[in-house]
Amino acid sequence: MLTHIARRLLLAIPTLLALTALLFFSITKILGTPASMMLGEDASPKAIAELNARYGFDRPAYVQYFDWLTRAMTGDFGRSYTSQDPVGAAIAGALPVTVELALWAIFLAVLAATALNSLPNAPPALRRLVVFANLVGITTPNFILGICLILLFSVHLGWLPTTGWVPWSEGIVAHLRHIIMPVLTLSAYYFGAFSLVYRVEFSDVYRRLYIRTARAKGLSPASVAFKHALPNAILPVITFAGLSMGHLTGGAVVTETVFSMPGIGRLFVSAIAGRDFPVMLAVGMVVVVAVVAMNLVADILYTIVNPQIRLE
Amino acid sequence: MTSAPEVPADAILAVDRLHVGFTAQRREVRAVSGVSFTVGRGETLAIVGESGCGKSTTGLAIMGLVDRERGTRLSGSIRLRRKNGEVSDILALDDRALRTVRGNDVAMIFQEPMSSLNPVYTIGAQITEALGQHARLEANAARSKARDLLAELGISNPDQFLESYPHQLSGGMRQRVMIAIALSGNPSLLIADEPTTALDVTIQAQILELLQSIQKRTGMSIIFITHNLGVVAEIAQRAVVMYAGEVVETLPVSSLLGKARMPYTSALLRSVPRLGRDRGLRGKLAAIPGGAPTVGTVPQGCAFHPRCGHHRGGLCDASHPVLEAVASGHEARCHRWREIGAEAFP
Amino acid sequence: MRLSSNAIIGAALVLLACTAAVLAPAIAPFDPTKSSVYFLQGPSRQHLLGTDELGRDILSRVIHGARASLIIGAGAALLAVLIGAPVGLIAGYLGGRTDLIAVQVIDLFIALPGLVLALIITVMVGPSLPNLVVVLGFVMWPVVARLVRGQTLAVREHAYVEAAVAAGGSTFWILRRHVWPNIARVVAAQFAITVSFAIITSASLSFLGLGIPPPTPDWGSMVRSGFDYLAFNPAMSLAPGSAIAATVLGFYLIGSSVE
Numbered sequence: 001m002l003t004h005i006a007r008r009l010l011l012a013i014p015t016l017l018a019l020t021a022l023l024f025f026s027i028t029k030i031l032g033t034p035a036s037m038m039l040g041e042d043a044s045p046k047a048i049a050e051l052n053a054r055y056g057f058d059r060p061a062y063v064q065y066f067d068w069l070t071r072a073m074t075g076d077f078g079r080s081y082t083s084q085d086p087v088g089a090a091i092a093g094a095l096p097v098t099v100e101l102a103l104w105a106i107f108l109a110v111l112a113a114t115a116l117n118s119l120p121n122a123p124p125a126l127r128r129l130v131v132f133a134n135l136v137g138i139t140t141p142n143f144i145l146g147i148c149l150i151l152l153f154s155v156h157l158g159w160l161p162t163t164g165w166v167p168w169s170e171g172i173v174a175h176l177r178h179i180i181m182p183v184l185t186l187s188a189y190y191f192g193a194f195s196l197v198y199r200v201e202f203s204d205v206y207r208r209l210y211i212r213t214a215r216a217k218g219l220s221p222a223s224v225a226f227k228h229a230l231p232n233a234i235l236p237v238i239t240f241a242g243l244s245m246g247h248l249t250g251g252a253v254v255t256e257t258v259f260s261m262p263g264i265g266r267l268f269v270s271a272i273a274g275r276d277f278p279v280m281l282a283v284g285m286v287v288v289v290a291v292v293a294m295n296l297v298a299d300i301l302y303t304i305v306n307p308q309i310r311l312e
Numbered sequence: 313m314t315s316a317p318e319v320p321a322d323a324i325l326a327v328d329r330l331h332v333g334f335t336a337q338r339r340e341v342r343a344v345s346g347v348s349f350t351v352g353r354g355e356t357l358a359i360v361g362e363s364g365c366g367k368s369t370t371g372l373a374i375m376g377l378v379d380r381e382r383g384t385r386l387s388g389s390i391r392l393r394r395k396n397g398e399v400s401d402i403l404a405l406d407d408r409a410l411r412t413v414r415g416n417d418v419a420m421i422f423q424e425p426m427s428s429l430n431p432v433y434t435i436g437a438q439i440t441e442a443l444g445q446h447a448r449l450e451a452n453a454a455r456s457k458a459r460d461l462l463a464e465l466g467i468s469n470p471d472q473f474l475e476s477y478p479h480q481l482s483g484g485m486r487q488r489v490m491i492a493i494a495l496s497g498n499p500s501l502l503i504a505d506e507p508t509t510a511l512d513v514t515i516q517a518q519i520l521e522l523l524q525s526i527q528k529r530t531g532m533s534i535i536f537i538t539h540n541l542g543v544v545a546e547i548a549q550r551a552v553v554m555y556a557g558e559v560v561e562t563l564p565v566s567s568l569l570g571k572a573r574m575p576y577t578s579a580l581l582r583s584v585p586r587l588g589r590d591r592g593l594r595g596k597l598a599a600i601p602g603g604a605p606t607v608g609t610v611p612q613g614c615a616f617h618p619r620c621g622h623h624r625g626g627l628c629d630a631s632h633p634v635l636e637a638v639a640s641g642h643e644a645r646c647h648r649w650r651e652i653g654a655e656a657f658p
Numbered sequence: 659m660r661l662s663s664n665a666i667i668g669a670a671l672v673l674l675a676c677t678a679a680v681l682a683p684a685i686a687p688f689d690p691t692k693s694s695v696y697f698l699q700g701p702s703r704q705h706l707l708g709t710d711e712l713g714r715d716i717l718s719r720v721i722h723g724a725r726a727s728l729i730i731g732a733g734a735a736l737l738a739v740l741i742g743a744p745v746g747l748i749a750g751y752l753g754g755r756t757d758l759i760a761v762q763v764i765d766l767f768i769a770l771p772g773l774v775l776a777l778i779i780t781v782m783v784g785p786s787l788p789n790l791v792v793v794l795g796f797v798m799w800p801v802v803a804r805l806v807r808g809q810t811l812a813v814r815e816h817a818y819v820e821a822a823v824a825a826g827g828s829t830f831w832i833l834r835r836h837v838w839p840n841i842a843r844v845v846a847a848q849f850a851i852t853v854s855f856a857i858i859t860s861a862s863l864s865f866l867g868l869g870i871p872p873p874t875p876d877w878g879s880m881v882r883s884g885f886d887y888l889a890f891n892p893a894m895s896l897a898p899g900s901a902i903a904a905t906v907l908g909f910y911l912i913g914s915s916v917e
Contacts, residue, residue: 135910139854141858141865141902155888209424213493215377218411219445243768246770250772254865257865272778272781280778295769307479
């Protein structure tokens with residue numbers, strides 16, 4: 001098993017390098033020199049040249065990339081073009097928000113999908129309801145879902161605040177009141193997607209012969225479902241959850257925008273609007289690292305949990 | 313739930329006119345049709361037949377493992393003498409009551425040991441789960457009992473075994489684990505559904521020996537389901553031959569060789585390969601021509617008539633034969649059993 | 659081919675959207691780009707869904723918005739299939755090193771966050787209709803490729819393919835005559851599902867400000883503008899939002915009912 005994990009870790013490094021390089025070159029090269037953007041369309045060539053020299057934009061591309069990469073690894077992401085504040089600090093402040101949102105969302109989705117799809121002898125009405133909820137979750141764009149939740153719980157019922165953010169330190173209840181709608185919005189799609197995987201897995205698992213053995217022992221339907229079927233059905237869902245992290249970042253971007261949450265998603269969107277390279281690059285890199293890391297974690301988790309691979 | 317005790321005093325199971333029907337594509341298909349037999353204490357009864365004849369379904373029905381859903385019909389009675397002396401009709405029990413039977417009074421082992429064990433749990437976990445199901449055992453006691461069981465079954469390093477996972481074991485070892493699991497509840501009846509078919513011949517012999525020694529020690533009854541008459545001769549005292557969902561002959565195994573009256577049984581006997589036979593049949597395997605009817609396409613009259621060498625038109629294809637007594641403890645379902653006479657088995 | 663009730667509902671929704679797209683000028687009560695002084699009105703007999711912040715009729719804008727969404731959705735999905743299906747087919751059929759490389763590339767792209775990638779590229783090249791089609795198609799082809807590859811692998815093992823190889827058929831001929839017909843159904847289903855996800859993604863892009871520039875009515879952008887006026891006239895966001903949800907559901911139901 002350890003060799004398997006080591007191999008995966010090793011593979012992750014070139015992937016990271018490739019992706020960050022891709023990120024860097026696509027953003028800086030194709031978008032044109034930032035100088036003309038910073039100074040305006042009709043800046044004089046001399047002014048542009050000066051700016052380029054000052055910021056080092058006239059150096060060869062790979063040198064720029066290396067420079068950026070080495071600095072980034074120490075946490076120095078430069079300064080934002082628009083606000084002149086250190087990007088690293090902005091990211092450090094915004095990252096916990098997004099991480100918390102993402103973790104809650106995945107956790108809720110896995111919990112709900114597991115609980116609602118593994119019940120033995122569930123009444124058909126419940127099953128149909130779950131299928132319907134899944135459909136809504138998968139096909140409704142999350143910003144629409146968020147808006148509907150806002151309309152219902154904030155505008156109409158007045159129970160929850162529309163937007164904004166209250167950190168843990170300023171009150172648990174207030175914090176929860178602000179985070180519950182975004183979490184529901186973000187997790188809806190994954191609840192649907194994980195449920196789909198579960199249904200396929202369960203119908204496969206229940207056909208397996210070890211289920212027959214379990215019943216022949218005299219085990220109750222609940223024991224059969226939770227002790228024998230679920231541990232086998234959950235493995236692919238775990239892998240799938242890990243692989244969904246890439247997709248999740250997109251969802252987080254939209255959700256943070258709808259609910260005005262100070263996370264890196266919203267940071268990214270405003271950076272794009274303002275052509276703020278350093279911020280875009282920094283967020284991009286964080287996302288890439290996070291996605292590769294989550295895929296790795298999911299992969300490792302799977303090898304640990306599956307005895308057939310663990311004991312190779 | 314008790315009913316009129318129609319289980320003979322020296323018997324442990326009485327199956328009476330068991331019907332199992334499934335609905336497939338809006339038609340009812342009879343998997344098991346009017347099957348009756350009894351199993352005595354300490355006896356090994358073989359249920360013999362080709363694939364699809366309903367023998368496995370009969371075994372599952374006795375365990376109450378036939379899924380009663382969406383168009384499955386079960387009728388008749390399966391009366392079991394429980395360990396506590398009471399007699400229960402399996403078909404009349406609800407799921408909760410059935411769970412006290414399964415693994416406890418009756419246990420079952422299956423054909424495919426490869427996939428009958430849960431891949432994510434150790435062998436020890438799976439055996440102790442069975443042990444804990446019908447007896448209050450705390451962890452250490454369960455573990456040592458599991459170790460003892462494995463040792464009885466000929467496993468030389470039980471401790472290491474308990475920590476292994478199913479995928480690390482061979483087929484023969486897995487089948488021993490299945491037997492250990494089945495025995496953990498001290499059942500009075502074991503149903504073995506083709507337990508050796510998927511195994512090597514040498515392993516097969518070991519498993520059969522094992523079952524026999526366990527039976528001798530505990531007095532457990534065994535229903536041995538198989539299509540292999542060679543195995544039947546080795547292990548069983550009586551045999552029930554099934555064809556197309558029905559019992560077509562019931563006879564002592566000693567009568568198998570030479571006194572079978574239903575042509576299907578004789579045909580089965582002839583198709584068993586034997587080494588060192590005399591030249592009389594030129595060593596050719598006599599396969600039964602044609603194929604067994606698939607569920608739902610049973611011929612009119614006698615189900616076997618299209619493939620029977622003694623079939624007489626107008627009789628065998630027109631009316632359905634009933635089971636008739638041939639001798640004590642021997643019944644056959646054939647119109648012409650008297651005329652055909654016993655087919656000497658060479 | 660028996661149609662499930664899901665497929666029928668899906669087809670109805672898609673038909674509705676297509677009708678709106680095609681017949682928009684004929685059935686929309688007002689000119690969608692014409693502003694008026696009657697802004698932020700609630701639903702009335704004249705304006706069934708009310709008016710937006712520039713006084714434009716919301717219902718007409720929703721009807722006209724179908725065009726952009728459907729063109730982008732269908733176009734992107736078509737592109738994704740045109741790239742992904744051959745890649746998947748060839749990788750799955752040839753196997754060996756070709757397959758290995760293809761799988762690495764496909765997995766790499768699938769792991770990338772699709773929306774984020776689309777955001778970055780759209781910012782770079784500008785949000786015009788053809789650009790959006792290309793960007794979204796580019797983001798979605800790996801999923802199609804992976805699916806087609808899986809199906810091809812399964813079909814390849816079948817006896818009739820072996821027979822065709824034994825009969826001396828060329829790779830291309832076998833792919834065309836034997837493999838393709840068997841996976842065409844799956845690919846068609848995947849096309850429908852890809853359309854639904856393309857519409858979601860393009861709507862999300864519009865919502866974030868990277869949609870088709872005004873004054874072309876675009877559902878995602880409409881939801882965005884309506885967001886500021888939720889308390890006044892929720893229909894401003896809900897109407898285009900429902901249109902998006904319904905259209906996406908329609909395509910998804912069609913695609914997922916082909917089993």
